[in-house]
Amino acid sequence: xTDITMSKSMLPGGDxGGDxGGDxxxxxxxxxxxxxxxxxxxxxxxxxxxxxxTVFFEVATGGVLFQPxxxxxxxxxxxxxxxxxxxxxxxxxxxxxxxxxxxxxxFVGALAALLMVRFGFDPLSASLLCLAVGAVIGxxxxxxxxxxxxxxxxxxxxxxxxxxxxxxxxxQGTSIGPFPEVFQLLAKGFLSNFAxxxxxxxxxxxxxxxxxxxxxxxxxxxVRTGEAAQSLASFIGRNGVTxxxxxxxxxxxxxxxxxxxxxxxxxxxxxxxxxxxxxxxxGRRIYALGGNIKAARLSGIKTERLTFLTFxxxxxxxxxxxxIFVARxxxxxxxxxxxLELDVIAACFIGGASAAGGIGKVSGVVIGAFxxxxxxNGMSILGIGVDWQQVIKGVVLLAAVCLDVHNKNNRL
Amino acid sequence: MQPVxxxxxxxxxxxxxxxxxxxxxxxxxxEILALVGENGAGxxxxxxxxxxxYPHGSYAGCITYEGRPGQFRNISDSERLGIVIIHQELAxxxxxxxxxxxxLGNEPARFGIIDRGRVSARARELMAMVGLDESPDTxxxxxxxGKQQLVEIAKALSKExxxxxxxxxxxxxxxxDSEALxxxxxxxxxxxxxxxxxxxxxxxxxxxxxxxxxLRDGTTVETLDCRSGAVDEDRIIRAMVGRTLENRYPVRxxxxxxxxxxxCGWTVHHPLHGDRAVVRDVSLTLRRGEIVGIAGLMGAxxxxxxxxxxxxxxxxxxxxxxxxxxxxxxxxxxxxxxxxGIAYVTEDRKQLxxxxxxxxxxxxxxxxxxxxxxxxxxxxxxxxxVAGGYRTKMRIRSFGVTQQTVNLSGGNQQKVVxxxxxxxxPKVxxxxxxxRGIDxxxxxxxxxxxxxxxxxxxxxxxxSSEMPELLGLCDRIYVMNEGRFVxxxxxxxxxxxxxxxxxxxxxxxNG
Numbered sequence: 035x036t037d038i039t040m041s042k043s044m045l046p047g048g049d050x051g052g053d054x055g056g057d058x059x060x061x062x063x064x065x066x067x068x069x070x071x072x073x074x075x076x077x078x079x080x081x082x083x084x085x086x087x088t089v090f091f092e093v094a095t096g097g098v099l100f101q102p103x104x105x106x107x108x109x110x111x112x113x114x115x116x117x118x119x120x121x122x123x124x125x126x127x128x129x130x131x132x133x134x135x136x137x138x139x140x141f142v143g144a145l146a147a148l149l150m151v152r153f154g155f156d157p158l159s160a161s162l163l164c165l166a167v168g169a170v171i172g173x174x175x176x177x178x179x180x181x182x183x184x185x186x187x188x189x190x191x192x193x194x195x196x197x198x199x200x201x202x203x204x205x206q207g208t209s210i211g212p213f214p215e216v217f218q219l220l221a222k223g224f225l226s227n228f229a230x231x232x233x234x235x236x237x238x239x240x241x242x243x244x245x246x247x248x249x250x251x252x253x254x255x256x257v258r259t260g261e262a263a264q265s266l267a268s269f270i271g272r273n274g275v276t277x278x279x280x281x282x283x284x285x286x287x288x289x290x291x292x293x294x295x296x297x298x299x300x301x302x303x304x305x306x307x308x309x310x311x312x313x314x315x316x317g318r319r320i321y322a323l324g325g326n327i328k329a330a331r332l333s334g335i336k337t338e339r340l341t342f343l344t345f346x347x348x349x350x351x352x353x354x355x356x357x358i359f360v361a362r363x364x365x366x367x368x369x370x371x372x373x374l375e376l377d378v379i380a381a382c383f384i385g386g387a388s389a390a391g392g393i394g395k396v397s398g399v400v401i402g403a404f405x406x407x408x409x410x411n412g413m414s415i416l417g418i419g420v421d422w423q424q425v426i427k428g429v430v431l432l433a434a435v436c437l438d439v440h441n442k443n444n445r446l
Numbered sequence: 447m448q449p450v451x452x453x454x455x456x457x458x459x460x461x462x463x464x465x466x467x468x469x470x471x472x473x474x475x476x477e478i479l480a481l482v483g484e485n486g487a488g489x490x491x492x493x494x495x496x497x498x499x500y501p502h503g504s505y506a507g508c509i510t511y512e513g514r515p516g517q518f519r520n521i522s523d524s525e526r527l528g529i530v531i532i533h534q535e536l537a538x539x540x541x542x543x544x545x546x547x548x549x550l551g552n553e554p555a556r557f558g559i560i561d562r563g564r565v566s567a568r569a570r571e572l573m574a575m576v577g578l579d580e581s582p583d584t585x586x587x588x589x590x591x592g593k594q595q596l597v598e599i600a601k602a603l604s605k606e607x608x609x610x611x612x613x614x615x616x617x618x619x620x621x622x623d624s625e626a627l628x629x630x631x632x633x634x635x636x637x638x639x640x641x642x643x644x645x646x647x648x649x650x651x652x653x654x655x656x657x658x659x660x661l662r663d664g665t666t667v668e669t670l671d672c673r674s675g676a677v678d679e680d681r682i683i684r685a686m687v688g689r690t691l692e693n694r695y696p697v698r699x700x701x702x703x704x705x706x707x708x709x710c711g712w713t714v715h716h717p718l719h720g721d722r723a724v725v726r727d728v729s730l731t732l733r734r735g736e737i738v739g740i741a742g743l744m745g746a747x748x749x750x751x752x753x754x755x756x757x758x759x760x761x762x763x764x765x766x767x768x769x770x771x772x773x774x775x776x777x778x779x780x781x782x783x784x785x786x787g788i789a790y791v792t793e794d795r796k797q798l799x800x801x802x803x804x805x806x807x808x809x810x811x812x813x814x815x816x817x818x819x820x821x822x823x824x825x826x827x828x829x830x831x832v833a834g835g836y837r838t839k840m841r842i843r844s845f846g847v848t849q850q851t852v853n854l855s856g857g858n859q860q861k862v863v864x865x866x867x868x869x870x871x872p873k874v875x876x877x878x879x880x881x882r883g884i885d886x887x888x889x890x891x892x893x894x895x896x897x898x899x900x901x902x903x904x905x906x907x908x909x910s911s912e913m914p915e916l917l918g919l920c921d922r923i924y925v926m927n928e929g930r931f932v933x934x935x936x937x938x939x940x941x942x943x944x945x946x947x948x949x950x951x952x953x954x955x956n957g
Contacts, residue, residue, distance in 0.1 A: 049629040174906035255827050315815040315822045322812055325801035330760060332790065332798055333866070392803050 091412030102290035112407035113296040114355035122353035129324040129391030130186035135195030135352040139371030140201040142356030147210035147366035172349015180341035211365030218257040222360035223295040238284030308396040324391030384434040456507035480651040483661035527610030545569035545582035572600040592623030645680040660685040687942035689769030703734030706905040711765030714754040726929040732905040739920035747929040756790035757783035787873035799863040800853040807833035836865035857888025
């Protein structure tokens, strides 16, 4: 690099300081190392909200919320919301929305019932087929959105109607069930306690150890590159709290029947999507696409194909959720999944995803889903009617997004 | 006779820039005043001061309109007194009819209910005045640009216009449409309406203008009177560009190597109007280590040329061949163009160059993610290292590579965009207005970076509307006008006068 020297006399107006001075003003003081970056503050804010809501319902329900049986139910009831919220996160980050997923849940659930109960498919091939059908449905809608440039709101609104209708066509007004035992295990099964009653705790320990280990490695890497790493105390504090919470959770679960299969599916998916969104090129490109589609396209990113893929992925996850849904109820009916898209979308927005695209994290969305889930569960235990439940959820959603917008305005 | 308009000592300052400095302008009754100057000379700013876009009090100096002080707080203040401005980008609503557009915001109505009969009758009247032969119910979107311009003028007439301001009215018109428009101005003049005509087309100005006021660098240079006899075009051009070059450009000894890129017969059509050629049969060459400039006025087709070369990111019906290092390359999509070794640094870094919500590191690696990942998994350590390297090399001022790009100054944002493209290891860099909106100190740094890129053996194709910048940096300059390359100058031959002359002389070649 040639040495760039500037003297005031050389530059008309002598305004050399302009750029330098502008930078001091531009660099945000709160973004400096040593202070909490805004993004982290937001995750903490969310966790705080989850904690407040949890404690509130734990007290209000007189301790019912955390009883092993209810805790297990909480996981099972919310599993499909979490599964679909992962897909919805990508759709929302890409700058779109998918309203059809509630209907896709119903449709794939009905299809699973037909295949296994009526036509005697074995559970494995039926499940694979259902996943594929979900992906095709999502891909079909994604095709209209990505390649024909039809607004996703409209495409998936039609999808919502079409697949609700097709669900009724498949079921012909009847309910189909029961499902084969093996298939029911997807939603109702528990991990066998191969190591005695403490199995859950053991698994949790292994999980915690690997989690802390991974975090440690990342911190080491940050220290090496000289990037802003968190202090040792904060590292120990954060990982300690996480570890205690996970172990306490496992302890409670082991008091009922242990860890449900669904929980393992959830964990695997959450880790997978967490990895994809933060560490892979495709994840990175989806964020860039949602952040500025024109800049992304001019950087050589195939924006159409990427949009198409996010919808196909959403469809596959909706298919999986549909199977978990019917496996849990052990019957497929035409009302399955009605309104589910709203809970999923609410979970994403509560979890900090931006409706404008480009922003959102897996951790946030999972927390958002649990905020919705605990509210649903807690209010039901308290005997609050569905009418008021809707009102309260609506207010919480609006409040969360207001807070988000407020934060963002302060940041820019 | 008392002048219609007198603007005295107008100065307008934006943060860090003095856009207008003691500008004086007078319009006599029933005259056509031409306002000329280079891009950025302050013409549009002056008209915004006049029309109230910049309200009274936000500028220094005084405006006297029809003998009274004009203190306009907004556009409707000036419109009420009969000052109407028609911008280059037409402000029509495409899916409303001609009549609805003419009376938009000014509908003949009673208690909020539009009087359709009066709308239609009055619209016909106004349309007849401007010579627009269409049904008033035709949607504006179905009209050509020329006729849309007439709708704008009819709209102005509906407001009892006394002073009509036209900002580059013929820039997108064909020769016949332009001629009709000029005749219309002359008719208005006969009816006592004064006009200010902003235009780059000196031949048109010579036809209709009574006087010519020349702006340069935010000041009035002089006012030429054409009524006593035609004014020499060279005289106007000299007044427009008469600034002396200062030592604002780093010194470089060019080391020009072999032929790197060759474009032949490049033709591009407008993305919506497929029959309109925006770039016409352009051929160019670029050598290693060479900085080649493309000069031209706004709308000459320079950005369109650059973007169509870069993976056809603009236009349709693209024809022509691109050779790099002697072999023909496929530039039909953006990723293929990148793979072929072409990088395009956009003129609009906020809209097209950066993902503003993301940090420096993520923006730096965006166009070459495979460069920091194995089997699609991103190595964040490598990413930080790469971004940090460019941050040091480019002297990006930030607290680190995790700073959001939205918080950077214009110069530093541009350096991030440059880093992004350098990381794709391009052979050819196309820089589109690389110093737009960047202050003087940072410009020097960008110039130094451009020089280094060339010295590394890359070819740099640079588009700029600032002619001194082209003259200060480029080894060779192509002049583009109306979609064609109309001249080519070596560094020694190039001068502002020569370039301007080439542009002006080529006007209207396409008919």
